[in-house]
Amino acid sequence: MGHDLLQLRSATPEDRDWIHELRHRVYAGELRQHAPDPTGRLRDGLDGDNVYLVAARGAHRIGFVSLTPPWAGRYGLDKYLTRDELPVLDDDPFEVRVLTVEPRWRATAAAPLLMYAALRWTAARGGRRLVAMGRTELLDLYRAVGLRPAGRTVHSGAVTFEVLTGGVTELTRHVTDRYGSALERLRATVDWRLDLPFAPGPDGCEHGGASFTAVGTDFRTLHRRHDLVMADVLDAWFPPAPGVQAVLAEDPAWVARTSPPAGAEGLLAEIAAARALPVDTLAVGSGSSDLIFRAFGRWLTPRSRVLLTDPCYGEYAHVTERVIGCRVDRLPLRREDGWRIDPARLSAAVASGRYDLVVVVNPNNPTGRHAPAAALRSVIAAAPARTRWWIDEAYLGYVGPAESLAGLAATDPRVVVCTSLSKMYALSGLRAAHLVAEPATAALLRRWTPPWPVGLPAQLAAVAALRDPSYYADRWRRTHTLRRGLAADLAAVDEESTVEESVANFLTLTLPPGGPSAARLVAECRRHDVHLRDLSPLSARYEGRTVRIAVRDTEENARIVAAVRAALDALRPAAAALAAAPAR
Template structure:
């Protein structure tokens, strides 16, 4: 391949060539469709359904692949099979990958593998967890080699026979990196990658916020940059901790740094018990809620466990259950048209089968920002089978009402555990302190599995002081609601096509219109102004690649967010924006093992 190979989303100018190449291959070459006098083969899903990724060398287009996302509401496979015959189209929200097509002269190059990999990355960046495809029967071994597997259905289209195939995005990504890692690294440094996601996923496969710290400097040599960067991609508090916290940290920092803390955080446990009116034996502490999640889930769950997560949901839960432990995970889908509300009756029906070992509910939910009333959750838990454990994450409950906590229930019901971070509500994210509430035997077992000194001395000092000043935080939480409303009003005023949704906590979400820039493009453009926001696309296909989460900051930083958003919209609509695709230099001809097989034209 030449030095100017690029991969991009198809532009309107590409479609004449796409339809002409499809006709040459699928009508003339393969006999899958009857010839058209105009020499064009169009697709019924092109009108609002399909997305095409194109590989080009300079002005010459050399291949494309088509994707149909689940939010289009229909698939090409619907022409051949009913949803009863292929329930995964309804149950799994798959992305359909189709019609990988390469110009004949480029079929012996890496064009087809590159397009397949691009389709996988595009799918993952939109929260896709499964793909479905039709693969030509004579190429089945090739599809098996890349990780796809037959579902037991065969379809016929003209003279061509296809196997229906599926694969999990996690597994397909792992296999691609393991089998073709060296070739992909050569491509990474060679291809002009113009898609709105990175070429490679994070090493741990879990998407987090916090990219703003890369702008400040993770080696801590340029910490002055913190004054220039608006870190609205993480949900840290905009306000400082209580005066007593700052006094405790400042009194003797040298002593606090060099001194081992109480080994079991006894004083912190006692303060939590007092502040929350809970028996001390029902508590366990950790260095942030993620510490408690990893520790508890690692004890309770195995690869044979089945877990129910809401969708969308805080990404750490899917990461731990699916990728670290390897559980079977099902999703309880929340819907924008329902206001992202958890319907307690629908939840009870989903859990009532008794097949779940664990149900996770983040309440208020991050990232939807909705709160499920405690009474509704209590009813759902009461109706659930005895063998189902519930994990209730209340990291943001202070922004609603501490009286809505299920901690009292968790202290007595062995099926319920409540986890609460002190990071977000108490402005202690940098110190890492959290606790969970469980009936005494469950809490005792977790404490036994906790290493000594689980929370550092500065964090223990700060957390104790914070819990002793509830009025300071109540005032800050009230002010957060005011700032959020002001930010929402200002963002909505930029463009009537923006859908601004306030949460009950310290963030809001903004959804871009379907015909506008993607969330990833908008987020990347805002970074040019040192404003960091969170693209929610990787968390769930519910967001359709168009929703951004914004943490509430103080008045001045909120004004910078609004200004950066407006400038980014203007730049992207005028075509002057940078986008988020990483243009990583020139391309060279790259061959891979099995290129001849993978590059063969098929309806993948």
């Protein structure tokens, strides 16, 4: 890019000495916050954990902003306030530490763009809250992006700071609404080199499926699908059962032009027979998302309180927090615990009775871990009567029907089980799902279901699929074999990375600290027409280092392994240089 563009990038090893020198000039010399250092450099005890974003124009560095991510385990604010005095630090925020611009550039857009870059970086790493110390004379800059005082003031040397905080979703909406046009104009003047998009995506839940953009969402270049490995979505690697293909091919013109049964009566009857459930305990929808939006919209209000696990399928946070506006708490799942749901911790979290709804995705997506049905039954039995449970069993077929809580949901008014037919039955393009609830709850949801909730092709396909359980059981067994082979091959690519198998049709690959980011790996693999899912925006617990990879067939799995190997070979030199650079 030309030297006239303002470059935004992650700090390089060469930037570090300049950062320390500028920090000394400003905070020791200009502001007298710190005592002068004979070296003319001011370092930070969190330098090894901080993330630095730099603004430059050509060869001239203009300014930087530093962030402390929650996985550092400590914050700069810990030096000044206790957690009792500032409980927001217990919510795993990202801390904006230092925003510093060279004097001659302070009247330019550099500082606002660095603040914007910090917000975008935080969102791309799954951050839900920002906290910052803003110099009192610069509070207007922080307020302009939507940060608000947390009610605490900090004195450091000759400088007074106000502690400010804000939710990442709200801050993003505020900045987009207020400064969207200005940002769009600035975009043409910025050389954006960060591993995240300049602008936030459209308002909605972020899913996998970027691979379809490469195919072409206008459907004019569908032949591209033959060139791509679409491992960023969890669609089945296998085709639907022969009977499904036959019923769709028999008379496609009639299927396309004919209205389906308005209440999907035949599909409901088939599900009831296949699952040994009373038909009056069932409701169907056009995929799980349809059922989630419909049910949660009936049950919850902005006054409702919801408990989710973290990480968890992103649709649940989107609907509860962003669409309905509920108060949402998280039960953190930890890598060191194997990402498992601890029944004792879950039971303790719900014991107070403050939750209107608890969501458990089992097996969990994206962690791939399964909580035994017996343990969940015990937790639910001991839970307060007012708490409703939503159990998402979209991938339970990979574990086995004995682990389903559908039977409990059919009789317990507190429990609803939702099951997608899309992923397990290779019907993702047709969209079909059902839920199980005691008859009164199911009847209410059916009453709020519009006619023709599932199209005729989907109804025909789902019924045919349910009538061929042996075909799918064989495909699910084969999926386990393919997953194990893919995991072994990926583990052999890089001994510093961690491969974690799931119980379903995907696995995760976590890059080492100091290595390339998950976003960089995903971008590099796309150069080889292999699409993986960066889990960073879903949860800060992935630390920007984890990708999810869907299991494909043998040939495509080999392409995934080859692409990951080539990507890491291309990315390692830059990551190694950054990691080897001294932090002082």
